[in-house]
Amino acid sequence: MAARLQSVRGTHDILPEEARKFRRVVETFRAVAERYAFGEIATPIFEFTEVFSRSLGEATDVVTKEMYTFTDRSGDSITLRPEYTAGIARAFLSNGLQQETPCRFYAWGPMFRHERPQKGRLRQFHQLDVEIIGVAEAQADVELLALAYDLLSELGVADKVTLELNTLGDHESRARYRDALVKYFSAHVSTLSEDSRARLDKNPLRILDSKDAGDRAIINNAPLFTDYLNEASLAFFADVKRGLEALHIPYKVNPRLVRGLDYYTHTAFEFTTEALGAQGTVLAGGRYDGLIEELGGPATPGVGWASGIERLSMLIGDLEPGPRPIAVIPVGAATQEVAHIIAHDARRAGHIVDMSYRGNMGKRLTRANKLRARAAVIVGEDELARGVIVIRDLDAGTQTEVPRDRLVAALDAFR
C-alpha cells in the first residue's frame, strides 16, 4: 500500500533555510531568558488529558474542539499539549517546587491544535514560553514584559509590533463584571449577532471584542470594566503600567483585550502586528493566579507568556548569509585519502569544510560555487608528489601552492 506522500494537514517540514531563521529565534530567546536569570525547563509534549481540560476550562474552544486526544495502550486519555502553561504548572506540582518559589522558567517546543490552518496558524507549531511561578507582585509582570520587549528588539521586530495591555482584575472583580455584562447583554440578546449570543454563555467578555457592526453599537453602552475593578485590582494594574513606563516600554491600554482561557486574572497582554494578516498576535500572555489551585495544588500566583516561533520567523525577514565553507577537491583516485585527511584536519582547526563524493574537478568546483565556498583546496597527484597543495581563491579566481604541512594554517586567510 502506497503511503500518502504528504505531511498531515497543518504540519510542515522545516528545511535548512527556514531552520536557520527558526534557530535564530530560539537562540535569541535563550540568550535573553538566561540574561533574566530564568532556567530552562522541558516538559513532555503530552500529558494526561485532565491537565489541560481542568486548567484551560471545559468550555473553551481549545478543549472542546482543538485538542489532539487519544487513548494509549494503557487505556489512559492522553493529549498532545495545546499550550505550555498547564504542563509547566503540573511539573511545578509534580516536582514539589513549591519549596523553591519563586520559579522562573523558560521553554520552547512544539504545540498541537486541531484548527483550520491559515498563514501563521498550524496544527503543529512551536512556541517560546516563559513563566514566573510564586510571585504575586506586579514587578513579575513588568519583568516578563521587559523580557518580551528585549527579545522582540533583539530580533529586530520591536518596531513592527504594539504592546496592548489590559487587566481582567482579580477573581472578585472579574466575577462582578461578568455578571454585569451578562445582565446587560441579555437585555439585548435579540439584536446580538449569532456569535455573540454563543459567547454570552461561554465567555461574555469576548463580546466586547466583537467585529460585528450591530454588536458594536450595543457594546458602546455596555458597563465599563474600570467601574467594577476593586481597589486591589486597580492598584495592581497601576503598578504594572508604572513599571513599564519606568523602563520606557511603550504600550497601549486596550480595554477590549480579553482572554479565552479561564485561568487568567489581572494582567493580560498581547504584542500584535499588522504584518501577519488575521493572525496578528505574535506574543501573548498574562497572569494566572488561579491556575495552580485549579489543578489541585496550593494557591500559587503565576505569570507567563508564549510566542509563536513561526510567526516570529515570518516577521524577521531574510537572514544574512551564513559563514562560507571551504571545498576540498581530490583530483584522481590516488588523492582521495589525502583529501579526506586534509578535510579532517581543517575541520578540527575550526573550518567549515565541504567534500563532495564524486565528479571531475569541473563538477566539484561547480558544487563549491553553489555552496558559496570561499576557497577550494585542490589535491592533485602532481602537486602531491612535490609535497604541495593548491589553494584556489574562488572569489579572485587565483590560486597558489602551499606546502602540505602548512596548508591548514594557510586556510586561516579564508575564514
Add this chain to the structure above:
RNA sequence: GCGGGUGUAGCUCAGUUGGUUAGAGCGCCAGAUUGUGGCUCUGGAGGUCGCCGGUUCGAUCCCGGUCACUCGCCCCA
C-alpha cells in the same frame, strides 16, 4: 467548525471558448572546455494538467465529490 479563492515541470507562472505532439523563464543534466567554477552558446531530461467519479465520440478545460494550500469568520501563538 463556517464561508470565499486557488491547484498545469523541482520553483514561478502562461495556455487550451472541450480536439489528437501542453509551453516559457529559472533550476537540473550533458557538451563546447576530458586538472579548473562563476559568464556565454548548443543540446537534453523532466508533466497521471492535485485525486476520484460524472457528462461527452473525446475532459487538463464543463459538473460533482475529495485532498491540499490560501483569504476571511470563530478562536488563538
